[in-house]
Amino acid sequence: xxxxxxxxxxxxxSPKGQGIRFWxxxxxxxxxxxxxxxxxxxxxTREAIGQLDLPSALPVSYADVTDLARxxxxxxxxxxxxxxxxxLDSPYLGDILREESDAGRRSPLVVLDQVTDPHNIGAVLRSxxxxxxxxxxxxxxxxxxxxGVIARAASGALETVPWVRVVNLSRALEEIAEAQYWxxxxxxxxxxxxxxxxxxxxxxxVLGSEGDGMRHNVMEHCDVLARLPxxxxxxxxxxxxxxxxxxxxxATAGA
Numbered sequence: 001x002x003x004x005x006x007x008x009x010x011x012x013x014s015p016k017g018q019g020i021r022f023w024x025x026x027x028x029x030x031x032x033x034x035x036x037x038x039x040x041x042x043x044x045t046r047e048a049i050g051q052l053d054l055p056s057a058l059p060v061s062y063a064d065v066t067d068l069a070r071x072x073x074x075x076x077x078x079x080x081x082x083x084x085x086x087x088l089d090s091p092y093l094g095d096i097l098r099e100e101s102d103a104g105r106r107s108p109l110v111v112l113d114q115v116t117d118p119h120n121i122g123a124v125l126r127s128x129x130x131x132x133x134x135x136x137x138x139x140x141x142x143x144x145x146x147x148g149v150i151a152r153a154a155s156g157a158l159e160t161v162p163w164v165r166v167v168n169l170s171r172a173l174e175e176i177a178e179a180q181y182w183x184x185x186x187x188x189x190x191x192x193x194x195x196x197x198x199x200x201x202x203x204x205x206v207l208g209s210e211g212d213g214m215r216h217n218v219m220e221h222c223d224v225l226a227r228l229p230x231x232x233x234x235x236x237x238x239x240x241x242x243x244x245x246x247x248x249x250x251a252t253a254g255a
Contacts, residue, residue, distance in 0.1 A: 020085050021071060022151040023078035030156030031085055037159060038086040043068060048080030072148060087146045088158075090165040093172055096135045097179040107134040108250045109181060109204040113169055113218045114142040115239055116209065122153025123240030129157035131247035136161060139169045173221035176204050185214055185222030186246060188236055194226040194246060198253040205246050210239050 019040045022031055025048075031037045032052070041059045042049070045068070049060060063071075071082045100107060110124060110133050121136075121144060128136050143165065144150065151158045166172040173183055182201035184194065187208070206222055208214030219225065228245055230237060237245070 020087055020146055020148065020151075021082055022085060022148050023068075023072045023076055023082045024152045025079045025081060026155045027148070027151040027158070028081040028083050030159040031083060031151070034159040036088060040084040040086065042084075043071060043082045045080040076148070076152070088163070091135070091162045093135075093137065093164050093166060093175055096162055096164060097175065100134050101179065105134065106202050107132050108202070108247060109134050109176060110136045110243060110247070111169065111173065111176075111183075111204055111206040112136060112138045112143065112239075113206065113214050114139070114209040114212065115207065116142065116144055117239075118144045118147050118149040119153045120210075120238070120240045122150040122155075122158070124243045125150070125154040125157040125161050125163070127240065127244040127247050128161045129154075130244075131251045133161065133247060135164050137164045137166060137169075137172060140165045140167060142169075170217050170221045173204070173206070173218070177221075177223070182224070183222045185219055185225045186228065186242060187213060187219070187225050188227050190225045190227050192224065192226050193229045194249050195229070195253070197224050197226045198250060200253070203250050205243070205250070207239055207243055207246075210236070 022028055032039060039058055041061065042054065043061045043063045045065065046062050049062065054060065065080065068078050068080065068082055072078050108131070110128055112121070112124065115121060115138065124136060146158065177183060180202060181204040183204045183206060184197050185206040186194070206214065206218065208218070228237065228242060
C-alpha cells in the first residue's frame with residue numbers, strides 16, 4: 001500500500017456527527033486493515049465475524065441477516081458484515097505531489113469535475129487502485145461525501161487511493177502543472193485521440209460529468225483535449241468506464 005502524508009485537511013463529517021456505515025466483505029476488511037480509519041462498531045453474523053481477527057476494544061454486535069439488512073441501503077449486499085466508521089480526512093494536494101516527486105514515481109492523477117454519482121466515484125477509485133494512480137481529485141462542492149455506496153463500489157480502494165478534495169479545481173490544476181504533469185482533458189469534441197497525447201510525461205487525466213462534461217474554466221486549464229477512440233456507434237461512455245480505459249492507456253503507453 002502506498003503511504004501518503006498524515007497531514008490532512010478535514011474531509012467533512014457526516015450529518016450530526018454520525019458515523020458512516022460500510023457493508024460488504026471487501027469494503028469492511030479494507031477499512032479494518034487501514035490504520036487511518038477509525039472503526040466505531042461492527043455488526044455481523046456469527047459466521048462472518050468468526051472469520052475476523054478484531055481488536056478487543058471494538059464493539060461487536062451479532063445480528064442475523066434480516067437485522068443487518070435494516071442497517072444498510074435497501075437491497076444492499078452486506079454479506080453478513082456492517083461497520084460504522086468515521087470519514088477519512090482529505091490529504092493535501094501539495095503533499096501528494098511532493099511525495100510522488102520525492103519517490104520518483106510517475107503515477108497518473110485522476111481529476112473529476114462535477115462527478116456526483118457515488119457509484120461512479122467508487123468505480124473510479126477501484127480503477128485508480130488497479131492502475132496505481134497517485135490520487136483522485138475532486139472539488140468539495142461538486143462531489144459526494146464518503147458513503148457505504150462509494151465504499152462498496154470501490155471494493156476496498158477507498159482505503160488505499162488518496163482522495164483529495166480541493167476548494168477550487170482550476171487552482172488545483174495550476175498546482176498540478178507546476179509539478180510537471182501533462183493535463184489531458186477527456187472529451188468527445190476533438191479529433192485528437194488519447195494515445196496521440198501520451199509522450200511519456202507525467203499525466204493528469206481530467207474527466208467531466210456525464211451530463212454537462214467539463215466546465216469551460218476547467219477545460220481551459222488542460223494542456224490538451226483528447227478523446228477515447230470508441231466506435232461511432234457509441235456516443236459516449238460511462239464516466240467510470242472512460243476513466244478505466246484512459247488509465248489503462250496511460251499504463252501501457254510505450255509498452
